[in-house]
Amino acid sequence: MSRLYMIRHGKPSSTWGDEAAADPGLDEAGRAQAEAAADALMALPEGERPTRVLSSPLRRCRETAQPFADRLGVAVEIDPRFGEIPTPAALTEAERGPWLRQVFTGRWTEAKGDLDYDAWRRGIASALADFGGWAVFSHFVAINAAVTTLMGKEEVLAFRPDHCAITVFEVGAEGLRLVELGPEAQTQVL
Structure with missing residues (x-):
């Protein structure tokens, strides 16, 4: 078994x-x-x-990952699978917030958009199983996607990871297992 750490990005500038x-x-x-x-x-x-560092392609995650990568003396590797939840293409930036709030209060199977969000969340958990020994810097919803999949929950939100909360998983022959949720905080996500 090896450990995998999924870290929510730090507080963004906007x-x-x-x-x-x-x-x-x-x-x-x-x-x-x-x-x-x-x-x-x-x-x-x-x-x-x-021993390795992976990040969502979004700037807030890359900037959160960089100090740890610098300490290890490795490059930050990018994987778009661990980016933000894909927003329906037809939504404007102003419509994105209300859409996300609606998604966050429901179940994965109820999320409306351009893709099967239940499959998206299971895909994140499945992909993480390939990253034992890594620190993966990602987002509030992507972390919940992995956690809810492993907990067998249908709700989109299992917990509210604080900025830079570290959630711990183990990767072994049986796949991915949740070890410990990162610290929670009140967040502006909802």
Whole structure:
């Protein structure tokens, strides 16, 4: 068995509805959170510490991953499967927030859009099984996708991971197993 750590990005410089919301970087608090997450990951025992770093392609995740990658002396690898939940193409940025709020209060099978969101969430959990020994920097909904799949829950939200919360999984012959949820916080997601 090997450990896999899924880390929510740090606090972004803007949120839904802001002009820069499409791909914001981190604000000052988010940069401090990224440094603290890197410290926490480096403090893990050597056999449990991730040796590779994977990130969503979005800037806030890449910027959160970079301090840990720098400490390890490795490059941040990008995988779009761990990006944000795909928003229906027909929605404007202003419509995205209300759509997400509706999705967050329901079940995966009820999410309306351009794809099968229940299959999307199972795909995230399945893909994670290939990343034992990695730190994967991702998003609120993608982390919930993995967690709800492993917990057998149909609701979109199983918990509210704080910025830079570290959720721990194990990867073994039987696949992916949830070990520990990261810290929760009140968040502006809903």
